[in-house]
Amino acid sequence: MEVKIPTINLNDGHVLPAVGLGTVQLKGEAGVNSLLTGLNAGYRLLDSAYNYENEGTVGEAVKRTHLPREQLYITSKLPGRYQAYSKALTTVEESLFRADLDYYDLYLIHWPNPITDQYVEAWQALIEAQKRGNIRSIGVCNFLPEHLDRIMKETGIKPAINQIELHPFFNQENQREYHKQHNIQTQSWSPLVRSKEGSELFENKQLQELANKYQKSLAQIVLRWHYQLDSIAIPKSGNASRQKENLSIFNFELQEQEMEIISSLTRENGRLHKQDPATYEEF
Ligand SMILES: NC(=O)C1=CN([C@@H]2O[C@H](COP(=O)(O)OP(=O)(O)OC[C@H]3O[C@@H](n4cnc5c(N)ncnc54)[C@H](OP(=O)(O)O)[C@@H]3O)[C@@H](O)[C@H]2O)C=CC1
Numbered sequence: 104m105e106v107k108i109p110t111i112n113l114n115d116g117h118v119l120p121a122v123g124l125g126t127v128q129l130k131g132e133a134g135v136n137s138l139l140t141g142l143n144a145g146y147r148l149l150d151s152a153y154n155y156e157n158e159g160t161v162g163e164a165v166k167r168t169h170l171p172r173e174q175l176y177i178t179s180k181l182p183g184r185y186q187a188y189s190k191a192l193t194t195v196e197e198s199l200f201r202a203d204l205d206y207y208d209l210y211l212i213h214w215p216n217p218i219t220d221q222y223v224e225a226w227q228a229l230i231e232a233q234k235r236g237n238i239r240s241i242g243v244c245n246f247l248p249e250h251l252d253r254i255m256k257e258t259g260i261k262p263a264i265n266q267i268e269l270h271p272f273f274n275q276e277n278q279r280e281y282h283k284q285h286n287i288q289t290q291s292w293s294p295l296v297r298s299k300e301g302s303e304l305f306e307n308k309q310l311q312e313l314a315n316k317y318q319k320s321l322a323q324i325v326l327r328w329h330y331q332l333d334s335i336a337i338p339k340s341g342n343a344s345r346q347k348e349n350l351s352i353f354n355f356e357l358q359e360q361e362m363e364i365i366s367s368l369t370r371e372n373g374r375l376h377k378q379d380p381a382t383y384e385e386f
């Protein structure tokens with residue numbers, strides 16, 4: 104049965120579902136089939152990126168589903184190598200061509216790349232692409248407060264979303280507090296630490312105890328934690344039953360103290376790939 108996902112209001116008047124489907128590695132015919140099982144399970148938000156080389160896959164799933172376009176929320180992301188203003192505008196158009204869409208619901212700057220230092224003009228390009236009607240909501244990924252302060256100061260326009268690495272081993276308390284103060288919606292990437300059964304996350308005793316208590320899977324406990332942190336998690340799964348499992352999180356509630364137990368699994372250097380946006384650059 105299809106799950107009804109609550110919606111979240113963004114600062115620009117648009118809305119997004121409270122959970123989306125990550126799409127890294129979902130490509131080609133198998134990828135389209137996985138996206139269709141995801142849509143059948145109830146997902147409406149699909150998170151792609153130019154660099155995932157699957158905008159075409161996402162567009163094909165949009166074409167093949169019985170769901171009307173206005174019920175879907177499609178995201179893509181601007182790669183670092185196209186952050187210069189005119190290249191960024193062309194790249195948004197190219198993303199639309201690849202997916203054969205008239206508009207993206209959400210388009211994000213993928214990484215700030217602060218050493219290259221072109222993210223302000225990339226942001227100006229997304230503002231222009233939004234004015235042209237190519238994008239509904241504009242936002243960023245992996246922006247630290249200093250990067251957000253700068254784009255808001257230089258353009259006067261606030262991102263609707265900052266999509267950041269967020270999971271029990273890296274709870275991003277300060278970054279989330281900054282987002283709350285500025286009314287920027289948090290999205291969690293790698294919400295399940297990009298892991299599988301048998302990994303450190305799935306072997307964690309405290310999470311297993313909570314899963315036993317609520318008669319839920321460990322992944323559902325972690326995804327419920329994201330939801331109660333007010334962050335939109337975008338777990339990736341290509342598997343129909345895990346896709347369903349990851350949406351069945353709206354019929355129980357973690358207590359405050361249990362939220363804290365999960366948050367306290369965080370470590371000082373808990374980033375999965377050690378990609379610190381202060382220095383990491385991706386093109
Ligand atoms: N903006 C950015 O810089 C970034 C954005 N992203 C986005 O975030 C999305 C999610 O992050 P991602 O890195 O993919 O990692 P996730 O934390 O979503 O983990 C995905 C892994 O978990 C497995 N999995 C999913 N559900 C379950 C479950 N219920 N039980 C057991 N295993 C499960 C999947 O396997 P299986 O498919 O076999 O189910 C897959 O191996 C990406 O797909 C992408 O869209 C990711 C990284 C960076």
Ligand SMILES: O=C(O)C(=O)[C@@H](O)[C@H](O)C(=O)CO
Pocket residue numbers: 127152213376378385
């Ligand atoms: O997947 C993404 O969106 C990325 O930005 C990658 O850099 C990701 O963090 C990764 O694949 C790391 O190995």
